[in-house]
Amino acid sequence: MKLLVCISKTPDTTSKIAFTEGNTKFDENGVQWIINPYDEWYALVRAIEIKEQDPAATIHLVTVGEADAEPIIRKALALGGDEAIRINMQSNDSFVVASQIAAIAKEGAYDLILTGKETIDYNSACIGSMLSGLLDLPFVSLANHMVLNGNTASVKREIEGGEETCELTLPAIVSCQKGMAEQRIPNMRGIMAARTKPLKVVEPIAVQATTSIKTYDLPPAKSGVKLVASDNVDELVRLLKEEAKAF
Amino acid sequence: MVLIYIDQAEQQIKKSSLEAISYGAALAKQLGVSAEGILLGTVTDDLAGLGKYGLQKLHQVSDANLNHFDAKLFTQVLTEAAKAANASVLVFAHNLNGKAIAPxxxxxxxxxxxTGANSLPDTSNGFTVTKTVFSGKAFAQINIDTPVKVISINQNCFGVHMQEGTCALEALSMAIPAASIKVTATHKVDGEVPLTEANIVVSGGRGLKGPENWGIIEDLAKVLGAATACSRPVSDSDWRPHHEHVGQTGVQVAPNLYIAVGISGAIQHLAGVNRSKTIVVINKDPEAPFFKAADYGIVGDAFEVVPALTAAIQKSKA
Incomplete structure (x- = not known):
């Protein structure tokens, strides 16, 4: 069983978001970088659990990023990946990123490719779906449970108001969300081992971007909360009906 | 031509698709082209009636094998259909299925x-789409630089708009490739409003002290026809099921009205709800950070305020 886990570097969830260069560039000043939580807590940890049940399994990690992505990929290795591939480029275009990963995936002949459901910076939820288009593989998105049995997988995915279980034959791509696994913290042994695990740096393939970021904006500040006395809920109902037209 | 993907489940068109039609119709008008839809599978809804959301023509591949969603199969069929119809822009709802196939x-x-567009694109000079990024903490204006363009729109950001009109129906026949997955079980929570489709969400946090106290949340949700949700500590403590967890790492919602009861408003929770049109916060702590992100607030004891609010809404609806 060969697993490929896609890892993205994102700002910590508590980061203050600001922009520079005339609002065209994300201000990285003082930003603490983390592994995208969906990639780490759900995709990577589920892969590690699979390997714990099947020691013959191998886990490769892939990230598209420049040298500053190495601390987070080392952390992912400390959690339990076997080796990592860093594609040496930075891009905000999902198609460019997915194309780089697809090139690695084709070469590695993986049985299962796992992604987080989306990244917490661009929230595009594109990579898993694009990989399925680029590689012509079955894709289950927003999965919260997965059991492997030989070359088949039984996966639960979220649907409106519930969930459905589906079965598919590997190779396949699954995007992971809450429920898939539980967050882990790397232990000292893992951190030491990660230092010597292979981290291969490859140069990107040539791909034309399909989108470009024109500008960023911060949302307008809320005009301020209107407080209603706790013994006057009728006033709140009136405001919600007449002013906010909320129901 | 703008081609709108019409998503269905259990042979019924989803509300988020009616919004996608309204959006696609407005975009088609802006571009001076026709608004057409593509529907896979068989549904029981009145299809000609989709004209009242602005749809001019509907292409339907009515094959019952397409009644179960299958990302790879649907991608193949939609790609064929979009090519056959010579679509210049494709519009999807940024819902569960849209996320799986639009990219x-x-x-x-x-x-x-x-993906996750908030408004109609600016087509005055190129094709620029605004979307939320950084989990709602900012917006990005993104140019699509290719001849054919795909947009998926955030739910509840454009609204469903009605007009006069009927929609022409056209059967689209094509060879359907083999399914790539087999759906073996479907589990739906009965009588519950799906969180991501809900117009109103009532959410509870640690301030409610325990799962046994959720009755007041459920009663309020019931009079409003709302979905129930919770904060992360609540689902982590197993007071409520995980699928109700709203926040940056749980479900992101964008209802017309979000009522937060006993939730302090950590930045990660706000990231899951800040696209809500109106936010009401009920908390006994006047310093709770959530009040800064709220439109209306009541500082008070949830166990007194919420039942009183439920009664007041009931009275106002009588």
């Missing part, structure tokens, strides 16, 4: 895509 279809069509 794959974009790849197949060599089209650039923006």
């Amino acid at each position: 794959a279809v974009a790849v197949k069509l060599n089209a650039g895509i923006v």
Whole structure:
């Protein structure tokens, strides 16, 4: 069983978001970088659990990023990946990123490719779906449970108001969300081992971007909360009906 | 031509698709082209009636094998349909299924895509789409630089708009490729409003002290026809099921009205709800950070305020 886990570097969830260069560039000043939580807590940890049940399994990690992505990929290795591939480029275009990963995936002949459901910076939820288009593989998105049995997988995915279980034959791509696994913290042994695990740096393939970021904006500040006395809920109902037209 | 993907489940068109039609129709008008839809599978809804959301023509591949969602299969069929119809822009709802297939279809069509758009694109000079980024903490204006374009729109950001009109129906016949997955079980929570489709969400936090106290949340949700949700500590403590967890790492919602009871408003929770049109916060702590993100607030004891609010809404609806 060969697993490929896609890892993205994102700002910590508590980061203050600001922009520079005339609002065209994300201000990285003082930003603490983390592994995208969906990639780490759900995709990577589920892969590690699979390997714990099947020691013959191998886990490769892939990230598209420049040298500053190495601390987070080392952390992912400390959690339990076997080796990592860093594609040496930075891009905000999902198609460019997915194309780089697809090139690695084709070469590695993986049985299962796992992604987080989306990244917490661009929230595009594109990579898993694009990989399925680029590689012509079955894709289950927003999965919260997965059991492997030989070359088949039984996966639960979220649907409106519930969930459905589906079965598919590997190779396949699954995007992971809450429920898939539980967050882990790397232990000292893992951190030491990660230092010597292979981290291969490859140069990107040539791909034309399909989108470009024109500008960023911060949302307008809320005009301020209107407080209603706790013994006057009728006033709140009136405001919600007449002013906010909320129901 | 703008081609709108119409998503269905259990042979019924989803509300988020009616919004996608309204959006696609407005975009088609802006571009001076026709608004057409593509529906896979068989549904029981009145299809000609989709004209009242602005749809001019509906292409339907009515094959019952397409009644179960299958990302790879749907990508193949939609790609064929979009090519046959010579679509210049494809519109999806940024719902569960839209997220699964819109990017794959974009790849197949060599089209650039923006997912989670908030408003109609600016087409005065190029094609620029605004979307939320950094989990709602900012917006990005993104140019799509390819001839064919794909947009998926955030739910509840455009609204469903009605007009006069009927929609022409056209059967689209094509060879359907083999399914790539087999759906073996479907589990739906009965009588519950799906969180991501809900107009109103009532959410509870640690301030409610325990799962046994959720009755007041459920009663309020019931009079409003709302979905129930919770904060992360609540689902982590197993007071409520995980699928109710709203926040940056749980479900992101964008209802017309979000009522937060006993939730302090950590930045990660706000990231899951800040696209709500109106936010009401009920908390006994006047310093709770959530009040800064709220439109209306009551500082008070949830166990007194919430039942009183439920009664007041009931009275106002009588």
